[in-house]
Amino acid sequence: MTDVLGVGLTHYPPLAGSDEHMANLLKSAMKDPDIPDEVKDPGSWSDLARQEWGEDGGTTAAAAHRRRLLDDMRRCREAIDEFQPDVLLVWGDDQYENFREEVIPSFCVLAYDDTVVEPFGVLTQKLKVPNVWGLPSDTTFTMKGDPQFAKQLTSDVLNEGVDVAYSYEPREGIYFPHAFGNTQLFLDYDNVGQEFPYPIVPLAVNCYGEHVIARQGGIARFADIRAGEDLDPPGPSPRRCFEFGRAVARSVARSGKRVALVASSSWSHAFLYDAGWHMRPDTESDQRLYDAMLAGDYDTWNARTSREIVDSGQHEMLNWFCLLGAMSELDMELEWSDWVVTEIFNSNKAF
Secondary structure (H helix, E strand, C coil): CCEEEEEEECCCHHHHECHHHCCHHHHHHCCCCCCCHHHHCHHHCCHHHHHHHCCCCCHHHHHHHHHHHHHHHHHHHHHHHHHCCCEEEEEEECCCCCCCCCCCCCEEEECCCCEEECCCHHHHHHCCCCECCCCCCCCCEEECCCHHHHHHHHHHHHHCCCCCEEECCCCCCCCCCHHHHHHHHHHCHHHCCCCCCCCEEEEEECCCHHHCCCCCCCCCCHHHHHHHCCCCCCCCCHHHHHHHHHHHHHHHHCCCCEEEEEEECCCCEHHHCHHHCCCCCCHHHHHHHHHHHHCCCHHHHHCCCHHHHHHCCCHHHHHHHHHHHHHHHCCCCCCCCCEECCCCCCECEEC
8 A cells, every 4th residue: 555754854064074074165265365354353253153064164163063864864764663654756857977078868777786876976076075974985885776667767757758867787896875875874873884774766856057067066266157157958847847746646545655855955955045145045035945845835836937946056956846746746744844044154954
């Protein structure tokens, strides 16, 4: 008998690093010579930002931020364990990892068998941060897959009229997309992802759109932005992501399985919020969408345009549009949530 659990969480990479590195993205922005000095001056920051920054560049506040995130992550894991799913479907962004210049699909079902994941690749290679567990950088775990379920899901969604790509093998020579690797890592934080018992089918979403190749899924300096970026075509619209989620929900409803539907991402990201000088997330815009989610107000979500998403640095929230599309289709109600606001740790997080 089909049953469904909806879960939203974060795959925030600095959670895998130590506290003294958690504000590194802000510290990196503060070194950008094209960001005005007055913007980088803590004296001009909000009360929350100054409080978090403190006397140690955010290290003390990072410990509290970590506790809050882990408390919420463990609550999500408890709900998953209580539900005992046959499989997790995880919407996550591909940040110039599996998909690069050869092809950028709007949506792609990763119909993989069991896959060996190196969870610290992005952390150690891109962010140059040691992991908080003190483990070797080449530590691995196995992500269980369910390729047959993934293939049936793909067929169903295509027959529903939503064009979705599929993949049977990951790109060689890359670290597995961290949106999915970190989902398992953080849900099994105490075991470093190595004892997570449930299969995962990743559903990759081109959240980065016009910036996926232009910024290689990462950070741009303002000198490069002002020089004129060679932007890429947009990603799927928020409304189309909502429709994708609805199509996935209809397939799941016919599957006869217990399925956890998971959106994996933080909300607006400071390093993508150009209007905020890459110093802070767009909390005001995030708050409006969070309040609408609590109220079950999907009209507000569906009114959001691609341009508004990009301008607010909310690229990765397209994963949540997919989840809410599924929740809308299945007429599910929100039972619990938490909202973690920060000014210096790059992104607000919802659970």
